[in-house]
Amino acid sequence: MSAVVTMRPVDTPAIAAVAVTKRFGTTVAVDRASLTVPHGRVVALLGPSGSGKTTLLRAIAGFEVPDEGSVEIGGAAVAGPDVWVEPEDRRVGMVFQDGALFPHLTVAGNVRFGRHRERRPEECLELVGLADRAGSYPHELSGGERQRVALARALATDPEVVLLDEPFASLDAGLRTALREEVVAILRTAGASALLVTHDQQEALSLADSIALMRTGSIVQTGTPEEVYGAPATRWAAEFLGAVDVVRGTVSGGVVTCELGSFPTLSGTLGVVDVLVRPESVAIGPPASGAAEGNGQARAAATVVGRSFYGSEQVIRVELHSGLQLNSRRPSFITWQVGDAVSVWVEGPVTVLACEHP
Secondary structure, three states: OOOOOOOOOOOOOOEEEEEEEEEEOOEEEEEEEEEEEOOOOEEEEEOOOOOOHHHHHHHHHOOOOOOEEEEEEOOEEEEEOOEEOOHHHOOEEEEOOOOOOOOOOOHHHHHHOOOOOOOHHHHHHHHOOOHHHOOOOHHHOOHHHHHHHHHHHHHHOOOOEEEEEOOOOOOOHHHHHHHHHHHHHHHHHHOOOEEEEEOOHHHHHHHOOEEEEEEOOEEEEEEOHHHHHHOOOOHHHHHHHOOOEEEEEEEEOOEEEEOOEEEEOOOOOOEEEEEEEOHHHEEEEOOOOOOOEEOOEEOEEEEEEEEEEOOOEEEEEEEEOOOOEEEEEEEOOOOOOOOOEEEEEEOOOEEEEEOOOO
């Protein structure tokens, strides 16, 4: 497959959206949102339904006109004060939730739709593994095959960036998991830059190089999957990204003290804080005696009050003497039963934030 050489400074992002605002009447759908997609990277725009992520994607694609802010694609301004470039001239490839294929065209006809260089559609069908279905029609394909055709069509025009709007949402769970891994592998093989809109936390965490977390029209946190999951900026971000328990504590002298013990913190917050603990950071073991410690942390006595078994893992719910309940995610080969006396301690990272409800 021949390569396409695009002359640009190496640090020019594929997308640079700055302070984009979009209103529909009195409703502010996107509120001064800024987003960068580095060249050759996959960025997930993640948020709950109604957070404004699809509207921001449409503003980048050119399907919506921003009321404020600017958009650059590949270093070229496409929207902003006194600037407007039509969608077809923005060098973006689109993959929609339902594929949006033309039912009267064959697979090859769909992929050839739009401006492309010679042989590029055939290259893209090879890339997505559907060269042998070139003569088929969309209704003859599975849901996963239709989405791969849509991706091939998006790549055939040699876009600066591929925009994917909830592309796996209409598929069943088993197919969705397999296809999303295939699609991202194809994007990486093609060296494409991509912005993936999704409300699925696991999808964003497992596939993207970085995540932009959106809430009520604003981007509230950006970072790698490890950063946004392991160091959430707010309690809302922590709870949206996965299970978390909140323990009240205090910070003094670089040490946070709570019911689970005392440990160092880099938080600059002083006084009363919320200590956010993921279930995988809570260890559980037999009852401890005296001042016994687990991995350097003082153990707290607890009782098992619930257990959910998931095959490869289990989630144990424990209650401390104060009545505080915590979840511990553990491998399934050690069985704990409701009523068992245990000890718990923190063996992984925690997040310390200013207390939201003193």
